[in-house]
Amino acid sequence: MAVKMSAQDLTAFMAVEFPQVNEDFVIEEVRDMAVRVRMPIAYRHLRPGGTVSGPSMFALADCAIYMAVLAMIGPKGLAVTTNCSMDFMRKPEAGKDLIAECRLLKLGRVLAVGDVLIYSDGLATPVARASMTYSIPPR
Amino acid sequence: MAVKMSAQDLTAFMAVEFPQVNEDFVIEEVRDMAVRVRMPIAYRHLRPGGTVSGPSMFALADCAIYMAVLAMIGPKGLAVTTNCSMDFMRKPEAGKDLIAECRLLKLGRVLAVGDVLIYSDGLATPVARASMTYSIPPR
């Protein structure tokens, strides 16, 4: 399957469709059924002790899988998350960006499933993992 | 088991420990192994079409289970979410607050497990469900 949207295309799409979260994410790379997304950490993502909040990591995983789906099916704004599971395994490093490495495991007509490993920038062991299902609306 | 913190106690604890999210949540009721938390919806929680974002619902579920744990074990700021699963079942109503009804299913020495149903205020069918595990630090 061919990639239908580049990192640049996805960035432009996000700026228009999701202005509220656009600054939170940088789409770094798009490959066949895979994307890498960076979350530059700001004060609003933090919890006491300087760690990144769970909802911020959820948002990153959610964005990454959505980007991976759009990259493959094109700019359809209506796919919705129907299910998510996450494991929070380590405390993110204070002051480091988070990096989400996402791959799509299934891209069906109706449902897409992807998983994500989230890393503190520069470290080899993931801080969290997520898997999510997206429901793709009928065309 | 006796409830160790009231809704008022939990509200005061949140204001000190989690000033970043304090305005997002109103702890409405605390019972034995259960809490109800309201999220007054503001612009920052919304997505195109007026629906509440997934990360906002994650944050609400996470807060509700955390409050339920603290209500039972007292003000220990260090419990951390280790696992979460959520199902997003319906679109929240635009302009309605979200209500999380949380119960603890297990409160062990090391792990606590709770589940949450999230409702649009005033509606009978839940918009989302979540279950989460918290790791409780040794005393």
Place this chain on the structure above:
Amino acid sequence: MAVKMSAQDLTAFMAVEFPQVNEDFVIEEVRDMAVRVRMPIAYRHLRPGGTVSGPSMFALADCAIYMAVLAMIGPKGLAVTTNCSMDFMRKPEAGKDLIAECRLLKLGRVLAVGDVLIYSDGLATPVARASMTYSIPPR
């Protein structure tokens, strides 16, 4: 919504469609969007120490939600589990049947979501919880 299949109807359906697991489950009660299913424990369900195996509890939860879906939509053999999350919270009592209390949280055209609490017969605190999504084939 009216219940379309009684406990008796579901039992007869299982005997024909799922002869391999039919003896594992007793459908005890069917209500609107809810069922109770008993698993009489046999040697094949056990692990060292007399506890019930994880796969046996998964099978019970899976059966219970499937029965709850069929009770509402009628005897369509083709709904498939697409997602599951489970928390195993306590060791089941040795020698006690397991009881699954299941409710449907969503019954859509395409997806159904249910959750289950599993109890050791006669005890008040659940040993496990599960939530599952079923994909309902187009009619």
Place this chain on the structure above:
Amino acid sequence: MAVKMSAQDLTAFMAVEFPQVNEDFVIEEVRDMAVRVRMPIAYRHLRPGGTVSGPSMFALADCAIYMAVLAMIGPKGLAVTTNCSMDFMRKPEAGKDLIAECRLLKLGRVLAVGDVLIYSDGLATPVARASMTYSIPPR
């Protein structure tokens, strides 16, 4: 970290500790923080239409992560599954063995987290994914 148990060691351990399921699984390969386990498919694993049952796939994922944990910590029979999430993405091929490719993402003092992709033998796209948490008893 060094691998403490080889595929042969794990096979011998299973034969003694889990005689009920021993025939279901073949431990094919053990690497650092990773194992591959084969499930030779038999009649008892099947559902109508020749597909492998959900509980059988759960059992395979559960076994694979348990083997990966034991491979790293040595023969301690008491680790227990506390949480699982699975996505069932495609129908397994009738008549093909299932292969579980498992990696450990975290091996802490108290909790281990692993994920698994399950394949029909010889096919490139996974039929299911799972992630599980094991609680490791104090030494």
